[in-house]
Amino acid sequence: MKTDVPPPRMTDRLRCAIYTRKSTEEGLDQAFNSLDAQREAAEAFILSQRGEGLVALPERYDDGGFGGGKLDRPALERLLADIRGGAIECVVVYKVDRLSRSLIDFARIIETFENHNVNFVSVTQQFNTTNSLGRLTLNILLSFAQFEREIIAERTRDKMSAARRKGKWIGGRPVLGYDIDSRNSRLTVNADEAFQVRAIFKLYLDYNALLPVVREIDRRGWRTKHWVTRKGVTHGGKRFTKGRLFRLLTNPIYIGKVDFKKQIYQGEHEAIVETAMWERVQQILRRNGRNGGAEVRDSFGALLKGLLRCDWCDAGLVGTYRTNDSRRDRYYVCGKAQERGWGNCETTAVSESAIKAVVTEQIRRLGSDPRIVERIVAKAEQQRRCSAADLMLERQVTLRVLAGLEADAAADLEDRIGQMESRLAEIDQELRLLESQTVDGGDLGTALEQFGLVWESLKSWEQVRIIRTLIERVTYDGKTNRVTVSFRSAAIREMCQGTGEDR
Secondary structure, three states: OOOOOOOOOOOOOEEEEEEEEEOOOOOOOOOOOHHHHHHHHHHHHHHHOHHHOEEEOOOOEEEEOOOOOOOOOHHHHHHHHHHHOOOOOEEEEOOHHHHOOOHHHHHHHHHHHHHOOOEEEEOOOOOOOOOHHHHHHHHHHHHHHHHHHHHHHHHHHHHHHHHHHOOOOOOOOOOOOEEEEOOOOEEEEOHHHHHHHHHHHHHHHHHOOHHHHHHHHHHOOOOOOEEEOOOOOEEEOOOOOHHHHHHHHOOHHHHOEEEEOOEEEEOOOOOOOOHHHHHHHHHHHHHHHHHOOHHHHOOOOOOOOOOEEEOOOOOEEEEEEEEEOOEEEEEEEEHHHHHHOHHHOOOOEEEHHHHHHHHHHHHHHHHHOHHHHHHHHHHHHHHHHHHHHHHHHHHHHHHHHHHHHHHOOOHHHHHHHHHHHHHHHHHHHHHHHHHHOOOOHHHHHHHHHOHHHHHHHOOHHHHHHHHHHHEEEEEEEOOOOEEEEEEOOHHHHHHHOOOOOOO
């Protein structure tokens, strides 16, 4: 701060700018609000000092909804710009903390005032900033203002923490699937968006990867949560990206919980995703996070990576190879034995081709028992009915969303409207196919028996998707040379019960 302060201007008129501020937007829509009250008090003070030449400028410098802890306030920035332009000779505020609650920021503002010979007046705390005593008094009062601000911030944080622990919604950006009830600040389910959220979770369970789901969501014309603030500012409604999809899939709000400071609390709102489905998605995300989805890109070891375990010590089997002449032989070894020595486990090594052959054979043999085929046919019929019901729901949701888009005249919505119309045509076609489809037990048994032939024609990433959808775990006992395949689906496990065979 400057020590040599130039004397104030000696003019007949002292042009005074009135600055007002309110931290929140509450009450600003009233005919006479806090900003008006502050300005009225400042104008009355200036009028009482008209004998000293003080004149209020008509320009309003009002910052409504801006805290005093920062300087990035539009009205304050205009005020400082006008001061640098020489249009203002005095700044009048109702109280010191209206200008700033930060001691450092206030010192910078006062330095700007001094550099341009601008006086500063507080209506309820009168000072003369052209002398050292006035500046000392200002700094003392501002220190208390900053202390009060910090106390208020601590109280606010404590209140938010207590509210979160009780599962209450304490504000923030709304998420897809929920609307905010302005009457009681609670989350209410948006039925159409909730359907989209559940469908997105199902898509991820089908694809086991983010990027294919993003492509499918975009093909259906779905977007992120769209909402309008009280000021009329539009937010959201953007295309999904991998990052946005990841945040949606990992948000515990969808199972009726709230996340606060890495702690999960039971929420007051209704869940829209089943807990079991949400947890399965988290497991896949964690697995893909550890290996970065490498099992899809890496052909060797990709098929059973993360599924194959040692039955003897429950360690994971890892892929490796050895070169025999010009041929590379691939096989699996026990991870524990590889790290701690081969004497720690009975399982040493097993050929990759042998393990793959057993797994595909177990899938093929599902069709060799008529009882299993019968259960599969019943399950397929059930899934056909469920798929048709889901498509009918999606059709209804798409029609409602499309009607809302067509009512909006924005030109940038044309592409999205076209996408959703195309999706409607696809839904109708899929519904017609489902209505005409029937599952024949004989055909199904033949298809399963020919699984091995079809399997060889699939691409590696297609094989990975099939295996990870069907199989939960594959164990190998190196002592008995026995492979056990455990299927992921509870329905398939039920189908296989009572066959008298290792599953």
